[in-house]
Amino acid sequence: MAEEAPGPLAVPSGQEVRYLDTVQSAPGPEGLTIRFRFVAPAIARDTGSVDAETAQADMEWLCTNFALPRLPAGGPVPSQIVVSLSDRAVAFGEPAPEVTQFFEAYTVADGRCVWEAF
Known part of the structure:
Protein backbone atom coordinates (compact mmCIF):
# COMPACT_ATOMS: atom_id res chain seq x y z
CA MET A 1 0.00 0.00 0.00
CA ALA A 2 2.16 2.91 1.19
CA GLU A 3 5.53 3.14 -0.40
CA GLU A 4 8.59 4.19 1.52
CA ALA A 5 8.85 7.95 1.77
CA PRO A 6 12.19 9.33 0.63
CA GLY A 7 14.07 11.00 3.45
CA PRO A 8 12.51 12.81 6.39
CA LEU A 9 9.03 14.25 6.10
CA ALA A 10 8.59 18.01 6.63
CA VAL A 11 6.12 18.10 9.54
CA PRO A 12 5.00 21.40 11.14
CA SER A 13 7.26 21.11 14.21
CA GLY A 14 10.38 20.72 12.08
CA GLN A 15 11.34 17.49 13.82
CA GLU A 16 12.76 14.67 11.70
CA VAL A 17 10.04 12.11 11.01
CA ARG A 18 10.56 9.05 8.82
CA TYR A 19 7.96 6.65 7.50
CA LEU A 20 8.29 3.18 9.04
CA ASP A 21 5.42 1.10 7.66
CA THR A 22 1.69 0.65 7.17
CA VAL A 23 -0.30 -2.00 9.03
CA GLN A 24 -3.73 -2.96 7.80
CA SER A 25 -3.95 -6.56 9.01
CA ALA A 26 -5.08 -5.73 12.57
CA PRO A 27 -8.67 -4.50 12.92
CA GLY A 28 -9.32 -1.61 15.27
CA PRO A 29 -12.18 -1.09 17.71
CA GLU A 30 -14.27 0.61 15.01
CA GLY A 31 -13.63 -1.97 12.24
CA LEU A 32 -11.22 -1.65 9.32
CA THR A 33 -8.25 0.38 10.54
CA ILE A 34 -5.16 1.38 8.61
CA ARG A 35 -2.16 2.32 10.72
CA PHE A 36 0.62 4.54 9.44
CA ARG A 37 3.71 4.27 11.64
CA PHE A 38 6.58 6.75 11.78
CA VAL A 39 9.86 7.10 13.65
CA ALA A 40 10.40 10.46 15.36
CA PRO A 41 13.53 10.47 17.56
CA THR A 64 -3.80 14.65 5.93
CA ASN A 65 -0.66 14.85 3.81
CA PHE A 66 0.77 11.33 3.97
CA ALA A 67 -1.97 8.84 4.92
CA LEU A 68 -4.99 10.17 3.01
CA PRO A 69 -3.27 10.16 -0.40
CA ARG A 70 -2.15 6.56 0.22
CA LEU A 71 -5.54 5.06 1.06
CA PRO A 72 -6.68 2.42 -1.43
CA ALA A 73 -8.76 3.89 -4.25
CA GLY A 74 -11.03 0.85 -4.42
CA GLY A 75 -12.39 -1.59 -1.88
CA PRO A 76 -13.66 -0.95 1.59
CA VAL A 77 -13.12 2.43 3.16
CA PRO A 78 -11.32 2.28 6.51
CA SER A 79 -13.38 3.34 9.49
CA GLN A 80 -10.24 4.67 11.14
CA ILE A 81 -6.72 5.83 10.35
CA VAL A 82 -4.25 5.59 13.21
CA VAL A 83 -1.04 7.60 13.00
CA SER A 84 1.71 6.68 15.42
CA LEU A 85 5.08 8.17 16.25
CA SER A 86 7.78 6.28 18.16
CA ASP A 87 11.22 7.46 19.12
CA ARG A 88 12.71 4.37 17.44
CA ALA A 89 11.50 1.54 15.24
CA VAL A 90 9.57 -1.16 17.09
CA ALA A 91 7.74 -4.24 15.85
CA PHE A 92 3.99 -3.73 15.60
CA GLY A 93 2.09 -5.10 18.58
CA GLU A 94 5.13 -5.96 20.70
CA PRO A 95 5.53 -4.34 24.12
CA ALA A 96 8.36 -1.82 24.28
CA PRO A 97 8.03 0.16 27.54
CA GLU A 98 11.37 1.88 26.99
CA VAL A 99 10.12 3.46 23.75
CA THR A 100 8.18 6.73 23.69
CA GLN A 101 5.13 6.31 21.47
CA PHE A 102 2.24 8.62 20.58
CA PHE A 103 -0.92 7.50 18.77
CA GLU A 104 -3.83 9.44 17.29
CA ALA A 105 -6.94 8.07 15.59
CA TYR A 106 -8.84 9.78 12.79
CA THR A 107 -11.95 9.16 10.75
CA VAL A 108 -12.15 10.35 7.17
CA ALA A 109 -14.95 12.84 6.49
CA ASP A 110 -15.27 14.94 3.35
CA GLY A 111 -11.71 14.04 2.35
CA ARG A 112 -10.28 15.28 5.67
CA CYS A 113 -8.81 13.62 8.73
CA VAL A 114 -11.07 14.20 11.74
CA TRP A 115 -9.46 13.54 15.12
CA GLU A 116 -11.12 10.89 17.26
CA ALA A 117 -10.42 10.74 20.99
CA PHE A 118 -9.26 7.29 22.10
Whole structure:
Protein backbone atom coordinates (compact mmCIF):
# COMPACT_ATOMS: atom_id res chain seq x y z
CA MET A 1 0.00 0.00 0.00
CA ALA A 2 2.16 2.91 1.19
CA GLU A 3 5.53 3.14 -0.40
CA GLU A 4 8.59 4.19 1.52
CA ALA A 5 8.85 7.95 1.77
CA PRO A 6 12.19 9.33 0.63
CA GLY A 7 14.07 11.00 3.45
CA PRO A 8 12.51 12.81 6.39
CA LEU A 9 9.03 14.25 6.10
CA ALA A 10 8.59 18.01 6.63
CA VAL A 11 6.12 18.10 9.54
CA PRO A 12 5.00 21.40 11.14
CA SER A 13 7.26 21.11 14.21
CA GLY A 14 10.38 20.72 12.08
CA GLN A 15 11.34 17.49 13.82
CA GLU A 16 12.76 14.67 11.70
CA VAL A 17 10.04 12.11 11.01
CA ARG A 18 10.56 9.05 8.82
CA TYR A 19 7.96 6.65 7.50
CA LEU A 20 8.29 3.18 9.04
CA ASP A 21 5.42 1.10 7.66
CA THR A 22 1.69 0.65 7.17
CA VAL A 23 -0.30 -2.00 9.03
CA GLN A 24 -3.73 -2.96 7.80
CA SER A 25 -3.95 -6.56 9.01
CA ALA A 26 -5.08 -5.73 12.57
CA PRO A 27 -8.67 -4.50 12.92
CA GLY A 28 -9.32 -1.61 15.27
CA PRO A 29 -12.18 -1.09 17.71
CA GLU A 30 -14.27 0.61 15.01
CA GLY A 31 -13.63 -1.97 12.24
CA LEU A 32 -11.22 -1.65 9.32
CA THR A 33 -8.25 0.38 10.54
CA ILE A 34 -5.16 1.38 8.61
CA ARG A 35 -2.16 2.32 10.72
CA PHE A 36 0.62 4.54 9.44
CA ARG A 37 3.71 4.27 11.64
CA PHE A 38 6.58 6.75 11.78
CA VAL A 39 9.86 7.10 13.65
CA ALA A 40 10.40 10.46 15.36
CA PRO A 41 13.53 10.47 17.56
CA ALA A 42 12.74 13.98 18.90
CA ILE A 43 9.85 12.62 21.00
CA ALA A 44 12.16 10.51 23.21
CA ARG A 45 11.21 11.03 26.85
CA ASP A 46 14.75 11.62 28.12
CA THR A 47 16.47 13.37 25.23
CA GLY A 48 13.63 14.62 23.02
CA SER A 49 12.65 18.18 22.22
CA VAL A 50 9.09 17.60 20.99
CA ASP A 51 6.23 17.25 23.47
CA ALA A 52 2.94 15.39 23.05
CA GLU A 53 0.95 18.49 22.06
CA THR A 54 3.42 19.42 19.34
CA ALA A 55 3.53 15.81 18.14
CA GLN A 56 -0.28 15.81 17.91
CA ALA A 57 -0.14 18.59 15.31
CA ASP A 58 2.50 16.63 13.40
CA MET A 59 0.32 13.49 13.44
CA GLU A 60 -2.66 15.42 12.07
CA TRP A 61 -0.42 16.76 9.30
CA LEU A 62 0.81 13.21 8.57
CA CYS A 63 -2.77 11.94 8.39
CA THR A 64 -3.80 14.65 5.93
CA ASN A 65 -0.66 14.85 3.81
CA PHE A 66 0.77 11.33 3.97
CA ALA A 67 -1.97 8.84 4.92
CA LEU A 68 -4.99 10.17 3.01
CA PRO A 69 -3.27 10.16 -0.40
CA ARG A 70 -2.15 6.56 0.22
CA LEU A 71 -5.54 5.06 1.06
CA PRO A 72 -6.68 2.42 -1.43
CA ALA A 73 -8.76 3.89 -4.25
CA GLY A 74 -11.03 0.85 -4.42
CA GLY A 75 -12.39 -1.59 -1.88
CA PRO A 76 -13.66 -0.95 1.59
CA VAL A 77 -13.12 2.43 3.16
CA PRO A 78 -11.32 2.28 6.51
CA SER A 79 -13.38 3.34 9.49
CA GLN A 80 -10.24 4.67 11.14
CA ILE A 81 -6.72 5.83 10.35
CA VAL A 82 -4.25 5.59 13.21
CA VAL A 83 -1.04 7.60 13.00
CA SER A 84 1.71 6.68 15.42
CA LEU A 85 5.08 8.17 16.25
CA SER A 86 7.78 6.28 18.16
CA ASP A 87 11.22 7.46 19.12
CA ARG A 88 12.71 4.37 17.44
CA ALA A 89 11.50 1.54 15.24
CA VAL A 90 9.57 -1.16 17.09
CA ALA A 91 7.74 -4.24 15.85
CA PHE A 92 3.99 -3.73 15.60
CA GLY A 93 2.09 -5.10 18.58
CA GLU A 94 5.13 -5.96 20.70
CA PRO A 95 5.53 -4.34 24.12
CA ALA A 96 8.36 -1.82 24.28
CA PRO A 97 8.03 0.16 27.54
CA GLU A 98 11.37 1.88 26.99
CA VAL A 99 10.12 3.46 23.75
CA THR A 100 8.18 6.73 23.69
CA GLN A 101 5.13 6.31 21.47
CA PHE A 102 2.24 8.62 20.58
CA PHE A 103 -0.92 7.50 18.77
CA GLU A 104 -3.83 9.44 17.29
CA ALA A 105 -6.94 8.07 15.59
CA TYR A 106 -8.84 9.78 12.79
CA THR A 107 -11.95 9.16 10.75
CA VAL A 108 -12.15 10.35 7.17
CA ALA A 109 -14.95 12.84 6.49
CA ASP A 110 -15.27 14.94 3.35
CA GLY A 111 -11.71 14.04 2.35
CA ARG A 112 -10.28 15.28 5.67
CA CYS A 113 -8.81 13.62 8.73
CA VAL A 114 -11.07 14.20 11.74
CA TRP A 115 -9.46 13.54 15.12
CA GLU A 116 -11.12 10.89 17.26
CA ALA A 117 -10.42 10.74 20.99
CA PHE A 118 -9.26 7.29 22.10
